[in-house]
Amino acid sequence: MSESLPKANLASSTGGLPSAVGWAQLMMQDRLRPGDAVVDATAGNGHDTLFLARLVGEAGRVWAFDVQAAAVQESRRRLDEAGVHNATVIHAGHETMSTHVPVAFHGRLSGIMFNLGYLPGSDKSVITRTETTITALISAVEILAPGGLLTLAVYPGHSGGADELRAITEWASALSPSGCEVQVIRPINRSASPPECWIVWKRD
Numbered sequence: 001m002s003e004s005l006p007k008a009n010l011a012s013s014t015g016g017l018p019s020a021v022g023w024a025q026l027m028m029q030d031r032l033r034p035g036d037a038v039v040d041a042t043a044g045n046g047h048d049t050l051f052l053a054r055l056v057g058e059a060g061r062v063w064a065f066d067v068q069a070a071a072v073q074e075s076r077r078r079l080d081e082a083g084v085h086n087a088t089v090i091h092a093g094h095e096t097m098s099t100h101v102p103v104a105f106h107g108r109l110s111g112i113m114f115n116l117g118y119l120p121g122s123d124k125s126v127i128t129r130t131e132t133t134i135t136a137l138i139s140a141v142e143i144l145a146p147g148g149l150l151t152l153a154v155y156p157g158h159s160g161g162a163d164e165l166r167a168i169t170e171w172a173s174a175l176s177p178s179g180c181e182v183q184v185i186r187p188i189n190r191s192a193s194p195p196e197c198w199i200v201w202k203r204d
């Protein structure tokens with residue numbers, strides 16, 4: 001595994017500011033340390049899984065989830081190609097994360113990333129679903145460590161995305177401020193439904 005820590009992907013198709021995923025990666029880059037245990041809730045093509053695996057290093061652990069066999073295969077291939085061995089890619093929905101992440105790590109996860117929507121370049125009918133996303137978010141906050149960070153890249157522009165965003169807004173608004181701090185980064189002067197980055201910090 002490479003010794004140097006990875007840098008967040010700040011490339012944006014629209015200009016100088018980071019994308020929703022870029023902001024999420026920047027936050028993870030700032031907060032995670034070698035040896036940390038983390039979750040990639042939506043493995044997809046494995047870019048975020050590899051990013052997290054490199055941030056936490058060989059002493060760290062990553063559990064990544066995806067419901068699509070092709071995504072699981074591509075993520076494993078990407079990790080293998082990079083010579084990274086600290087990540088486990090699980091072919092299951094993120095709503096089951098608390099049953100797959102060993103109990104010994106519950107309450108010890110430093111970061112959990114969600115990059116919602118569909119797998120770029122694949123069947124757009126396989127998207128994250130409001131109900132399972134909310135179930136996963138509830139369990140993610142439970143198993144996050146005090147001081148841990150949860151990020152969400154949300155895409156309200158695609159089919160079902162607006163409902164998902166509404167449910168996330170409702171869920172996040174109901175989180176007790178004494179338990180979590182929540183912020184949203186949202187482009188203001190762009191298309192009607194631009195991607196958003198949500199950041200939840202569990203108080204320590």
Ligand SMILES: C[S@@+](CC[C@H](N)C(=O)[O-])C[C@H]1O[C@@H](n2cnc3c(N)ncnc32)[C@H](O)[C@@H]1O
Nearest residue numbers: 042043044045046047048066093094115119128
């Ligand atoms: C935007 S892509 C993720 C991109 C990925 N983070 C990357 O770096 O390439 C969203 C992924 O979520 C997956 N997905 C949909 N429902 C899911 C669920 N319930 N649990 C886990 N993954 C899910 C899709 O199959 C898709 O691969």
